[in-house]
Amino acid sequence: MVEKNEIYKCDVCGNVVEVLTVGGGQLVCCNKPMELMTEKSDDEGQEKHVPIVEKNEDKLIVKVGSVSHPMTEEHHIEWIEINMLDLGKIIKKYLKPGDKPEVPFCNHSKNVEVRAYCNLHGLWKSK
Numbered sequence: 001m002v003e004k005n006e007i008y009k010c011d012v013c014g015n016v017v018e019v020l021t022v023g024g025g026q027l028v029c030c031n032k033p034m035e036l037m038t039e040k041s042d043d044e045g046q047e048k049h050v051p052i053v054e055k056n057e058d059k060l061i062v063k064v065g066s067v068s069h070p071m072t073e074e075h076h077i078e079w080i081e082i083n084m085l086d087l088g089k090i091i092k093k094y095l096k097p098g099d100k101p102e103v104p105f106c107n108h109s110k111n112v113e114v115r116a117y118c119n120l121h122g123l124w125k126s127k
């Protein structure tokens with residue numbers, strides 16, 4: 001059963017999709033079930049992928065990771081997202097090669113989840 005905000009990837013063509021509304025069906029692409037991208041935080045490479053969150057008055061500065069992630073054409077962070085759970089509000093910032101893997105977000109929430117997506121190593125979340 002798919003769940004809201006889950007990320008799925010097609011192993012064949014590389015499409016990546018996010019579930020906005022749960023309908024109940026299975027996600028299929030290129031005639032194969034899509035792979036659920038699980039949110040990692042303790043796997044190998046965590047120092048370059050787990051988002052580090054710094055709070056500063058009404059801003060959250062999110063850095064990926066404790067050792068800066070590469071931002072080359074071949075290997076980069078595609079986006080960083082904060083989910084303000086108590087406000088029902090999600091902000092996603094898309095990055096491109098050459099950008100810093102670091103984003104300041106305005107934040108008025110007390111309950112935030114942070115995720116980042118690497119084009120090679122998938123989905124990561126803050127601890």
Ligand SMILES: [Fe+2]
Binds near residue numbers: 049069118119121
């Ligand atoms: Fe990576």
